[in-house]
Amino acid sequence: MLHHLRAKPTDDTVPLELIRKAELSAWLDGAEPAAAAWVRGTGFTAEPGAVALIPGEGGRLARVLVGVPDRLDLWSLAGLPGSLPKGSYTLPDRLDGREATAAAIGWALGCYQFTRYRKSTKDFAHLVMPAGADRHAVERVVSATALVRDLVNTPAEDMGPPELAQAAEKLADEFGAKLKVIAGDDLLEKNYPMVHAVGRAAAKAPRLIDLRWGNKEHPLVCLVGKGVCFDSGGLDIKGSANMLLMKKDMGGAAHALGVARMIMMAGLPVRLRVLVPAVENAVSGNSFRPMDILPTRKGLTVEIGNTDAEGRLILCDALAEADSDRPALLIDFATLTGAARVALGPELPALFSNDDALAEDLLATGRETDDPLWRLPLWPGYRRMLDSRIADLNNAPSGGFAGAITAALFLERFVAPETPWAHIDLYAWNPTTRPGRPEGGEAMTLRAVYALIERRFGTA
Template identity: 50%
Template sequence: MNLTFSTETDAAIDLHVVSPGDHWPVSATHRKWAESAGFSGALGDFCLLPAEDGQISAVLIGWGTGRLRARGRMHLARYAPLLPAGTYRIASAPEGFDMDEQALGWLLSEYSFDRYIAAKPEAAKLICPEGCAADRLQIIATGAALTQRLIDTPTSDMGPAELEGEVRALAQMHDATLDVTLGDDLLGTNLPMIHAVGRASTSAPRLLDLSWGDPEAPKVTLVGKGVCFDTGGLNLKPGASMGIMKKDMGGSANAIGLAHMIMALDLPVRLRLLIPAVENSVAGNAFRPGDILRSRKGLSVEINNTDAEGRLVLADALALGDEESPDLMLCMATLTGAARVALGPDLPPYFTDDDGLAGMIGAAADAVHDPLWRMPFWEPYESMIEPGIADLDNAPAGGMAGAITAALFLRRFVENAGSFAHFDLYGWTPSAKPARPKGGAHQGIRALLSVIERRYS
């Protein structure tokens, strides 16, 4: 789904963004009309102003007060699905109105998951505001929409094979190369934990390995958890917890969306995208609680819960990516419920030992309104992931500090990367918000795009 600005300027309808007490740049008649309709400029209010022929002459958009606006982001996007189909342009806005953020929000609001719906309503389109980089904003919006579509698609149409197809299409679009290691070949190429987690599914496990860019450029490696559905394995999830497990490949979807942005913007990096694509299913050959698995890195892992499978497939992919000593390695995964308990669905935590990288991530997250929150690799908890009969425990008992112990587990497989960060995403918007419909969510990738641009420009 390509999200684009309108170029039909002739019949564009003016949007006037106003706050309570502002001067409204409309006629006295239109002001009286708006006041009679109860429009005050509060956030969430809007008023269609009529022309003499009965068409829409202009629209007043309420911008509210700073305190209320601070509770959210991309507020202009809340109006896009409410306005009649047509073409609009921002004719006036108050001081401090961020045109880039609001225009991007409008584009993001145009995403809808309509694959299985016959009736597809027309959207209100926006003309790119003067001074905004239309091409760049459209690339970012399209990458974000790609992420959402991949997550929203049910596993019946987005299993490991279909996810491979999506990455193959991305590689063809950007003249990248894609290597796929499939099924039992994972054992022959020393990716045993990816094989163990995915072998019980009727769709074979696989590692997707995409490369793009100048081989001499700084190496940036993205690793995304591609568990296309998670039953919990033999530690079977209850039905209520399985309901949205199509989103358990949200880490890979976000990595794919970010990869699209990097390649479409032609950033000066050597990009590598690694996705272990599996389905955690139940069958006679499923891996079991109590099993001890050997990893690519050689570390042994005791399985104390087959529902803690994401860190297993990521561990082999991280070890593989780490072998070429990338300058930057970013790991994205819908990994732990503990992260959601700590920070909720909208604020993903991330972990890194690199204070400089953390500073860049924090600044970028604030600048582009793509929230992320740093949490620690807390060294005293290392003993919690050491079970005694193996090098590592995939699910420490007690349930304490689950997001941190999972991050510590992953860090054991990264030694050579110049900088490493792990992002524990939710990948889902539980209820619709401006520019974020209910369903699959892009999280952190706009901030990370900004980091990569600053780091390598």
Template identity: 55%
Template sequence: MAQYEYIERTSPFITKGGKSLPIFAVTPAHIETGTIDPVALDWARKSGYKAETGSVLLIPTSDGHLGGALFGLGSHPAESPFLTGKLARTLPAGDWHIETAPLTANRLILGFGLGSYRFERYKSEKSDAPKLLIPQDADSNDIKRQLAGIFLARDLINTPTNDMGPEELEKAFRALADHYKAEVTVITGENLLTHNFPLVHTVGRASTEAPRLLEMRWGKKGHKKVTLVGKGVCFDTGGLDIKPSSSMALMKKDMGGAANVLGLALMIMDAKLKIDLRVIVPVVENAIAGNAFRPGDVYKSRKGLTVQIDNTDAEGRLILADALSYADEDHPDLMIDMATLTGAARVALGPDLPAFFTNDDDLAYELSEASLETDDPIWRLPLFPGYEKLLRTQIADLTNAPSGGMAGAITAALFLKRFVTNTTSWAHFDIFAWSSQERPHSPVGGEAQAIRALYRHIASLA
């Protein structure tokens, strides 16, 4: 496997045996019945160790050196499949191996890898970290591939906008494409109007960095056509409907849809899936200037539908409208869009459970099955046709911000649906792309959501 730089620089694994310290992953039953290494058991009992979920107990040797560690799985280890991520942040630096564990090797190693992530680009001192031996029965290439995609998404989201504006996001896009020998096309600035991407231009024209549409093609014609579309708002002030400062604090993550799409594309290309892949990312900064678009303006979209601007802070659906129309013209077999689109989705499902919308019941079932198989949670919300009327406005075909604030995630998805008319298998993912609290497999910060499940599903198509 040709590894991408994001995993190469922080690989948390060793692949060859040698001097490494043992980790005994145990439940309370192991301590009670004595079914673990006698030295570890003796130390556990003398220390009163209960093997509580995520607990770590270092084991000394007889001469006082570090001899290993006990890792508590709690009484229901299946409920925390990636608990081993905590080891990556609590064990001392050094080489380690799992001696015993009632977990599958893939879950164990993937969990450790997910938890090993550190974003230290701006730190003057880098932290030392433990490394784990990959067991022979683990699919090490695929684990590293998934981690590479996730680390890429996390890095892009975590990088502040002064270093991840439209120009820098284009550079990251090109770097990924170059690594996997994909073709790239970029339309920038006033050329967006020439090539009929008026909404992308409208949203991004007030920024000092020109708006742009990024496109990547990889794979062979004749394979299943899979198109990924990601919202790339590098920063969202809200425009003239300006956000309060508290709501602007995390807006560097408003390109989280683009970041996740790129992470997923990495997995697909690295696995050499037999897919005709297309990646489309509209990139803007929703800034404020004399030429910013205004509430009450009406603009024609690529599809020809006119949109009345009733809130300049509902900009993500505007740039996606043009991008989805463009993607839809190619009649893909599967189209996925990902966006940090609405706060309403977070109110409904919380930050850790991404909402998805589709009218394809078979696709919904397959995505839900992939979610369960990968422990990558997603939840379907309805494209309820009864709310279509909320998109109506007196002087245009659509409003970008229905009044009343009810069913915001659904009305946003219904808005996007109006721009997808040729593709029967389409799903829209409304993601948060951020981990607000530290979890074993995820530090606070940018997060990849749903892309492991999507990778599993797309691999099944191939």
């Protein structure tokens, strides 16, 4: 992806002219008559994403008009690499730093392909890195997004708990981080009973992945990611249609590793800890059962209302451990509830937080980085839905109301009120292809969360 961004133009580099709809009339009036007549003849109206290829001498491509929205965002040019003729293109120097950086990121992401199982046959156009673009920011975003997409797109046979741990190990090795993995029955000895219970039925043993990086004198930032590498639903088994995309149920883990990659690439002055409970929720003779009462790392007991609400179970152990370190910031990522998708659809992650300032800052960085979130409430009136007659909590309230909120309220029980905490319930998948966002695994909120951490704790 990054190799489709070139450092310098060549003799045959073609200029791109970005035209807003309101500017088209003035452009036509000022253009040479032949070019104006050609553009009119093509029917180009400067709608965002539309292009007009303008020929030059000898029939060669001389320049390209590109319709753009009033505010140039990350995706405004992302469809061009796959639609323009193969070659090298350059953008006008008048772009400011934000626009130039966004254009370069969008162009590179528009060249993404998942090629693990099939070779690429697609040729993409190249872009000269725009003047004013932050090359380091481009590299961070593009490489982290590709990491998330690749992890989510990989089927569970090749991305089970051991392979997810290997991905974390590769990341740790690259940046000199420390990695500890607790696997199998050792989870019971080390007091991660929920991670063990959810993953014990699978052929590949469950794991708690623990990555640490940074100076111990710096503020602690903890990232927690749901790593359900495949979710059959357990004994409350899913129907086949609902099981089809369950390879993506480790999308939260992928996001935690993606943000970690960005932080370590930038060398931010934080002490980073990433916790990923990695399991497969499978069916066998030792599966955990509906109405079992299971212990948690925090000491609370949970009645299992439904074995298909397993993500919050493994997250609660990881959140309790993360919270015990008293972090300056705690964020968890999870493909947690269908209720969040019913409420907000596949493109808009749900944000929950016990800290209003943190939530507002995340919403702001989301707007600034074209990486939106939408806040839903930790409505205290619904805490009663988690009540159990014989345990401290029930993991899956009956009735079906407020499913995303009750899941977040469940997780809140494992975080101290004074810990600044955000829970992000995301889809991690594009159901259809859009410019720069092919159908398949997707990174959501990486840019927003990274920008929040950089703003709060400083740059390298």
